[in-house]
Amino acid sequence: MTMIVTGAAGFIGSQLVDRLLADGHRVVGVDNMSRGTRENLALALPHKDFTLIEGDCAEPATLTAAIAACGPADMVWHLAANSDIAAGVADTRIDMRDTFMTTWGAVEIAKASGATKIAFASTSAVYGAHPDPLVETHGPMLPISNYGAMKLAGEALISAAVESHLKQAWIFRFPNVVGDRATHGVINDLFLKLKRDPTELEVLGDGKQQKPYLHASDLIEAMLYIVDNADEPRALYNIGPEDEGFDVAGIAAGVIAASKTGARIRYTGGDRGWVGDVPKFSYSVEKLARLGWRPSMSSAQAVARAIAEVAVQRGFA
Incomplete structure (x- = not known):
């Protein structure tokens, strides 16, 4: 095709x-x-x-x-x-x-x-x-x-x-998609901030924001699976992990560890990173599971893999 x-x-x-x-x-x-x-x-x-x-x-x-x-x-x-x-x-x-x-x-x-x-x-x-x-x-x-x-x-x-x-x-x-070739997103943004200042890492909000994360490789598998198997004229599907997500504080700690900078974290405060940010949500992927597809990674696993990949991409490994 x-x-x-x-x-x-x-x-x-x-x-x-x-x-x-x-x-x-x-x-x-x-x-x-x-x-x-x-x-x-x-x-x-x-x-x-x-x-x-x-x-x-x-x-x-x-x-x-x-x-x-x-x-x-x-x-x-x-x-x-x-x-x-x-x-x-x-x-x-x-x-x-x-x-x-x-x-x-x-x-x-x-x-x-x-x-x-x-x-x-x-x-x-x-x-x-x-x-x-x-x-x-x-x-x-x-x-x-x-x-x-x-x-x-x-x-x-x-x-x-x-x-x-x-x-x-x-x-x-x-959901929030992470992985290699990142052009945006929290992991990419944190590494870029450490490029500018390896001593201090600014983290938007209070670090308690918790969201579902999916690795790009799982996302692509899910999209292809849906196209191959969902035959309704208007097929609408949530794609995401099967857990409650991962918090920003944990991501920041992982980025600092991967960067080997030892930077201290400075939170900007508040329960969200910017106007329009949804600090926490519960995301149902039951419809996709019924179709027959499940992700290979949890949010925590997707984040850990993505941190390792973006660390290489941004010159920290």
């Missing part, structure tokens, strides 16, 4: 590209390279079945000719989005453009390329700050960040497209 992957040079997108190529698919990658890197595509770029198009999904008119030259496509994997939630709160234009308009662009790209299927990287942030276990049928959805709001709007847009030109859509609600 011919797959179009948006955000192809990013953290998760590049690893998905590698896996799709390994599975024998032809892949057209799209990325504006704002966060993605060619280094992330080191395995893909020489591959005979990979084409990289540098362009912005929020401006699909500039991409359709290049994509059309690659021939008809079967499916779009849409992973391009703003990954800085705090920045999107400070400036609402960021998520309007980079989270919602890129989704609109992905739907337009699917239409122009003849692709009738789309897989969408959504987020647990669509739920907002609900105390109950977050299940796919939960309502009402009341996101507390612009990122979550624009992802929820993207889900609605894709749902509507199934009524017109799409035959099937898979919507994945991600």
Whole structure:
């Protein structure tokens, strides 16, 4: 099959590209390279079945000719989005453009390329700050960040497209994803802070924030499994670990140990890291378990593996 992957040079997108190529698919990658890197595509770029198009999904008119030259496509994997939630709160234009308009662009790209299927990287942030276990049928959805709001709007847009030109859509609600090639997220951010000052590590909030973490390798396995096994026209699934998560204080301690800096921790205080941050939530993955997929790692195991990987990536090991 011919797959179009948006955000192809990013953290998760590049690893998905590698896996799709390994599975024998032809892949057209799209990325504006704002966060993605060619280094992330080191395995893909020489591959005979990979084409990289540098362009912005929020401006699909500039991409359709290049994509059309690659021939008809079967499916779009849409992973391009703003990954800085705090920045999107400070400036609402960021998520309007980079989270919602890129989704609109992905739907337009699917239409122009003849692709009738789309897989969408959504987020647990669509739920907002609900105390109950977050299940796919939960309502009402009341996101507390612009990122979550624009992802929820993207889900609605894709749902509507199934009524017109799409035959099937898979919507994945991600937890916190960690691992190699990280471009954002708490582990990456903490290592970058230690690069700047190896004596003190600033940690946003009080360190008690506790969230589910999934390693990128498990995430990709889950997405592929859902696409292969969930046959409803609009397949909506939470993806995550089967535990209550891991706390930020534990992550900070692990990062300091891996960095061998001996830095002291300075908490900024408060129960959350930024406006729009959900400090703790319970995430149900029972629907995915019923479909037949379970993660290979707990939150703690995913964090430990990711810390080791990002330590190498950021020059600490």
